[in-house]
Amino acid sequence: MKAVGLVVEYNPFHNGHLYHLEASKTASGADAVIAVMSGNFLQRGEPALVSKWARTKMALKQGADLVIELPYAYATQKAETFADGAISILEALGCSSVCFGSENGEISPFLETAELLNSHHAEYQQLVKQFMKEGMSYPSAQTSAFLSLETDSRPLDLSLPNNILGFQYVRAIQKQKASMRPLTIKRTAAGYHDEDFNSSPIASATSIRKALFSDEQKDISPFVPSSTNELLREYESEHGVLHHWENYFNLLKYTVCTMSMEEMRQIYEVEEGLENRVKSVIMHAESFKEFMEQLKTKRYTWTRLQRMCLHLLTRTTKDQMQQAGGRAPYLRLLGMSDAGRSYLNSVKKNLETPLVSVLSSFSHPLLDLDIKASAVHAMILPEPLRSHCIKREYSTRPFQYDREKGCFL
Amino acid sequence: MKAVGLVVEYNPFHNGHLYHLEASKTASGADAVIAVMSGNFLQRGEPALVSKWARTKMALKQGADLVIELPYAYATQKAETFADGAISILEALGCSSVCFGSENGEISPFLETAELLNSHHAEYQQLVKQFMKEGMSYPSAQTSAFLSLETDSRPLDLSLPNNILGFQYVRAIQKQKASMRPLTIKRTAAGYHDEDFNSSPIASATSIRKALFSDEQKDISPFVPSSTNELLREYESEHGVLHHWENYFNLLKYTVCTMSMEEMRQIYEVEEGLENRVKSVIMHAESFKEFMEQLKTKRYTWTRLQRMCLHLLTRTTKDQMQQAGGRAPYLRLLGMSDAGRSYLNSVKKNLETPLVSVLSSFSHPLLDLDIKASAVHAMILPEPLRSHCIKREYSTRPFQYDREKGCFL
Numbered sequence: 001m002k003a004v005g006l007v008v009e010y011n012p013f014h015n016g017h018l019y020h021l022e023a024s025k026t027a028s029g030a031d032a033v034i035a036v037m038s039g040n041f042l043q044r045g046e047p048a049l050v051s052k053w054a055r056t057k058m059a060l061k062q063g064a065d066l067v068i069e070l071p072y073a074y075a076t077q078k079a080e081t082f083a084d085g086a087i088s089i090l091e092a093l094g095c096s097s098v099c100f101g102s103e104n105g106e107i108s109p110f111l112e113t114a115e116l117l118n119s120h121h122a123e124y125q126q127l128v129k130q131f132m133k134e135g136m137s138y139p140s141a142q143t144s145a146f147l148s149l150e151t152d153s154r155p156l157d158l159s160l161p162n163n164i165l166g167f168q169y170v171r172a173i174q175k176q177k178a179s180m181r182p183l184t185i186k187r188t189a190a191g192y193h194d195e196d197f198n199s200s201p202i203a204s205a206t207s208i209r210k211a212l213f214s215d216e217q218k219d220i221s222p223f224v225p226s227s228t229n230e231l232l233r234e235y236e237s238e239h240g241v242l243h244h245w246e247n248y249f250n251l252l253k254y255t256v257c258t259m260s261m262e263e264m265r266q267i268y269e270v271e272e273g274l275e276n277r278v279k280s281v282i283m284h285a286e287s288f289k290e291f292m293e294q295l296k297t298k299r300y301t302w303t304r305l306q307r308m309c310l311h312l313l314t315r316t317t318k319d320q321m322q323q324a325g326g327r328a329p330y331l332r333l334l335g336m337s338d339a340g341r342s343y344l345n346s347v348k349k350n351l352e353t354p355l356v357s358v359l360s361s362f363s364h365p366l367l368d369l370d371i372k373a374s375a376v377h378a379m380i381l382p383e384p385l386r387s388h389c390i391k392r393e394y395s396t397r398p399f400q401y402d403r404e405k406g407c408f409l
Numbered sequence: 410m411k412a413v414g415l416v417v418e419y420n421p422f423h424n425g426h427l428y429h430l431e432a433s434k435t436a437s438g439a440d441a442v443i444a445v446m447s448g449n450f451l452q453r454g455e456p457a458l459v460s461k462w463a464r465t466k467m468a469l470k471q472g473a474d475l476v477i478e479l480p481y482a483y484a485t486q487k488a489e490t491f492a493d494g495a496i497s498i499l500e501a502l503g504c505s506s507v508c509f510g511s512e513n514g515e516i517s518p519f520l521e522t523a524e525l526l527n528s529h530h531a532e533y534q535q536l537v538k539q540f541m542k543e544g545m546s547y548p549s550a551q552t553s554a555f556l557s558l559e560t561d562s563r564p565l566d567l568s569l570p571n572n573i574l575g576f577q578y579v580r581a582i583q584k585q586k587a588s589m590r591p592l593t594i595k596r597t598a599a600g601y602h603d604e605d606f607n608s609s610p611i612a613s614a615t616s617i618r619k620a621l622f623s624d625e626q627k628d629i630s631p632f633v634p635s636s637t638n639e640l641l642r643e644y645e646s647e648h649g650v651l652h653h654w655e656n657y658f659n660l661l662k663y664t665v666c667t668m669s670m671e672e673m674r675q676i677y678e679v680e681e682g683l684e685n686r687v688k689s690v691i692m693h694a695e696s697f698k699e700f701m702e703q704l705k706t707k708r709y710t711w712t713r714l715q716r717m718c719l720h721l722l723t724r725t726t727k728d729q730m731q732q733a734g735g736r737a738p739y740l741r742l743l744g745m746s747d748a749g750r751s752y753l754n755s756v757k758k759n760l761e762t763p764l765v766s767v768l769s770s771f772s773h774p775l776l777d778l779d780i781k782a783s784a785v786h787a788m789i790l791p792e793p794l795r796s797h798c799i800k801r802e803y804s805t806r807p808f809q810y811d812r813e814k815g816c817f818l
Contacts, residue, residue, distance in 0.1 A: 250788070251663050253795075257784045258664070258724040283784070283799050286792040315667040375666045375692070379659070383695040386662075390692050 001343045004030035005090030005098040005180065007070075007083070007169065009038045011048050011209070012232055013058035014224045016101075016188065016202040021063045023185045024099035032065040032343040036089045037334070038075035039370055040377035041314075043082050045306030047243040047377055049209065050235040051389070053396060056335040057408070060401040061227040065340030068093070069332040072316070072373045073324030073366045076307055078138065081325060083168035084176070088327035091178040092353040098173070098180050100166045105186025109155035110163075110170045117171070120149050137301045139164075162187060176327065212242055239381055245306070247380045249288040252313050256282050259312075268321040269308035274300075278312070314376050320369060329364055332356045335399035359394045410752045413437035414499030414507040414589065415473075416492070416578065418447045420457050420618070421641055422467035423633045425510075425597065425611040430472045432594045433508035441474040441752040445498045446743070447484035448779055449786035450723075452491050454715030456652040456786055458618060459644040460798070462805065465744040466817070469810040470636040474749035476808075477502070478741040481725070481782045482733030482775045485716055487547065490734060492577035493584070497736035500587040501762040507582070507589050509575045514595025518564035519572075519579045526580070529558050546710045548573075571596060585736065606632065621651055648790055654715070656789045658697040661722050665691050668721075677730040678717035683709075687721070723785050729778060738773055741765045744808035768803050 004024050010017060025033055037059065039052045048055060056067045074085025090098050102110070117124055127145035128138075136144060143159045156163055170182050188202055203223040211218035212232070221229050236242050256264070256279060264275035277295060285291035288309075295305055311321075331353050336344065348355070356362045359371065371393055378389035400409040413433050419426060434442055446468065448461045457464060465476045483494025499507050511519070526533055536554035537547075545553060552568045565572055579591050597611050606612050606620065612632040620627035621641070630638050645651050665673070665688055673684035686704060694700035697718075704714055720730075740762050745753065757764070765771045768780065780802055787798035809818040 251660070254660050254785070254788045255664065255667070257788065257799075258722075258781060284796050286796050313667075372667060376663070379663045379666065387693050387695050390666075 001031045001339075001346045002029065003032040003034050003065075003093065003095045003343055004028035004183075005034045005036065005086075005093070005095035006064075007086040007090075007098070007100065007165075008035045008059070009042050009048070009205070010035075010055045010059055011038075011042055011046075011205055012050070012224060013055065013062055013228045014203065014205060014208055016204070018062050018225055019188060019202065020099075020101050020185055024183070025063070027183050027185060028097045028099055030096065032339045033063060034066045034068065034090060034093055034095055034340075034343075035059050035064040036068045036070050036086045039069045039072055040374050041072060041076050041310055043075060043077070043079075044303045045076060045308070045310040046245060047248060049212065049242045049244075050232060050239075051377065052334060052374075053392070053399070054231050054235045056399055057401075058225075058228050058231050060335050060337055060399060060408075061231075061406075062225050064335075065337045065343060066093070067334040067336070069334050069370065071324070071328055071330075071332070071366050072314075072369045073321055074328060076310055077324070078304075079164050079168045080171075083165065083172040084325065085328045087169055087172035087178060087180075088176060089331060089353075091173075091176060091180055092327070092331060092351065094347045094350065095180050097183050098169055099183040099185060100169055101162055101187040102166045102184040103157070103160055103163060103187060105184055107170075107182055107184045110166055110182065110184065112153075112155040113158070113167055114170050114174055116149070116151060116155070117146075118174075120151065124149060135299055137299060137304065139301055213244060239385060241380065243377065243380070245288045245309075248313055248376075249291070251376075251379060252288070252291075252309060253282050253285075255315065256312060264312070266317045266319070267308070268311040268316050268318050269304070270312070274308065278308075314369075314373050316369060316372075320365065323365055328353070329366060330354045330356050330362060332367070332370065333398045335401060337401045337403050339403070341400070357398050410440045410748075410755050411438065412441040412443050412474075412502065412504045412752055413439035413592075414443045414445065414495075414502070414504035416479075416495040416499075416507070416509065416574075417444045417468070418451050418457070418614070419444075419464045419468055420447075420451055420614055421459070421633060422464065422471055422637045423612065423614060423617055425613070427471050427634055428597060428611065429508075429510050429594055433592070434472070436592050436594060437506045437508055439505065441748045442472060443475045443477065443499060443502055443504055443749075443752075444468050444473040445477045445479050445495045448478045448481055449783050450481060450485050450719055452484060452486070452488075453712045454485060454717070454719040455654060456657060458621065458651045458653075459641060459648075460786065461743060461783075462801070462808070463640050463644045465808055466810075467634075467637050467640050469744050469746055469808060469817075470640075470815075471634050473744075474746045474752060475502070476743040476745070478743050478779065480733070480737055480739075480741070480775050481723075481778045482730055483737060485719055486733070487713075488573050488577045489580075492574065492581040493734065494737045496578055496581035496587060496589075497585060498740060498762075500582075500585060500589055501736070501740060501760065503756045503759065504589050506592050507578055508592040508594060509578055510571055510596040511575045511593040512566070512569055512572060512596060514593055516591055516593050519576055519591065519593065521562075521564040522567070522576055523579045523583055525558070525560060525564070526555075527583075529560065533558060544708055546708060546713065548710055622653060648794060650789065652786065652789070654697045654718075657722055657785075658700070660785075660788060661697070661700075661718060662691050662694075664724065665721060673721070675726045675728070676717070677720040677725050677727050678713070679721070683717065687717075723778075723782050725778060725781075729774065732774055737762070738775060739763045739765050739771060741776070741779065742807045744810065746810045746812050748812070750809070766807050 040048050059067050068089055070086055074082055124145050127148050128141045131141035131144045146158045201222055208220050208223055211220050261275050264270050281294045282291050354362055374393045375390045378386050449457050451457055468476050477498055479495055483491055533554050536557050537550045540550035540553045555567045606616055610631055617629050617632055620629050670684050673679050690703045691700050763771055783802045784799045787795050
């Protein structure tokens, strides 16, 4: 059997994701689709709208055959580390290709860019440092460094978020000497960060989330599969909430208030005196938005600061995160279809990375971070739901989806 | 001028407190009453019903002339440390006497007991250790040790909570070589822990709190001065809550969930592997009461465990608390009457301990704990009230009460 890997967040699963999933299967000629998915917190340092379990269901129903959790220590990081973790998981599972969306749908510019940066490695690193010294954020410094390289052609626009991620996948494949082939699908319609709907049935996840939280109760059904819509509504009615940073502001304020400066400095991404700024700003801020707007400076992107806040919220330390970076140390299975189970059986004996179906069977410091993150994600729920969700992390077995019957076993 | 000192919590101020205040003034012949009062968290490891500011108003309206905050590091401790802090503050302010309630209203049994324990010091300590080894809680071991001393007479029943506190005041006076005279007033009617009302106009604070939180909306007005009742109602309508441990359970669960075992062990009162018990029990507990009932063992009193929970909630470490024990390092003034101001003026030039009226004028690690405790106490309030209460800790000047006009200036 042959599998294609996708790196996803599905927050929530929408028509663009469906298009990407189906086109990836066609382009790769794969029998199974493996989705490596962020858990309850996402790359932008945000809580997922709904738990990873609900998002796993969305993915399985729409065509994913295996859903594997990207550990917190990779999922909540800058593109480079995020890609390292995701690619290592797909490679460990023997994917013959990984397929990502890009602006123009051609893979050669990604390969050429990787080549270009390899051959200008020292110059590029030097330039990034220099631009950061001048006060740029890390992503801006990267873009500027790339644009300043002494070269005749720049095959890729690295200021576009999707191109950055795609490029990092290609770079990770090369770095890890992975055998999988990178493929890319041309994105349709919506830009990554588009905030508003247009006439296309494809809208960005950002615009869909915005609609979900708007007071106007905008209808998202034109933009998501009906199963996504149902699962979102079901989650909201059972849990009383779609998760949003504002729900956690109370806990963030509390935890910052009780932490000493020394403790704050130990938290991942708290650098260069940010602890003083966070502490003084948060005490008088009345909402997460107000807090972030007051915290924001030119030096740091919103995303970077939001990730720092997330690590404060989960009290994730530099020591704990130091263990992430190279290959992910386990494969946490969240769900599978029949095809996914067949695929797993076909590769099982060659797996070198432990496959984790139930938590009691395995332990690892990075898995402890995933467990803690799930508990924190559930912390805003009312009892007894909260206790139930915390317990569920240990007791839930991976979902099994019967695609023919269209139901879970 | 002559001042009598009272050690109080006023949670809330009730008719028994009024009786004690007036009788103390009479018995001591003092011109001014100085109340050293626990801040936002109390000796039993509980949040105060209403803030220290509201309780300061209650005290001033009913006859206190100076209200001084007993720092968190003394207020949330076993009787011995609690008494050390309170007595040192009253002594620093030049009180000529301290007056406490007791079961039979005679001071000699307290003095004789202190004498007895002084002369049997080694034997007593040895017995306490032995009983604790046998699995007794610290207070039970103390009582048993006292009852096991080889002596003909035991002048005091040290199993009664009020007698324990009174005895500790006397012991602290001796230890600190304080010049103030201990006085005692016979308590009327209600026992310290009585949970129910009877026909007397005096009811225990425990029973009053119970009534305030009961579903039946029991009327507490027969048992408290009308100003207390008004201030409680005013606080509740402004803040939407009377503070109770259950309100904080969410935060406690969250903080325990994000702490490592190593971090938990650094918290004050987390001893002998309690961190493991707390962590495993809290994850599945749906309320503070359920949590405490599951946590409770013969070895620890409810109060001892509740204090540990409080230190977890405020993340107060062993290192931080190590600085408490001897004399309180500052006198935080919360409010005063005209007589209080006159008294302060009369002793001001002889004060050896800094008097703190506004926070910006002084800094001390123990004062930081008070500030943090106030912020945590306010953490359950909705915004913008929460931010307001946190700011207020810095901006509020001590209340000034004009007793003749019956109003605050």
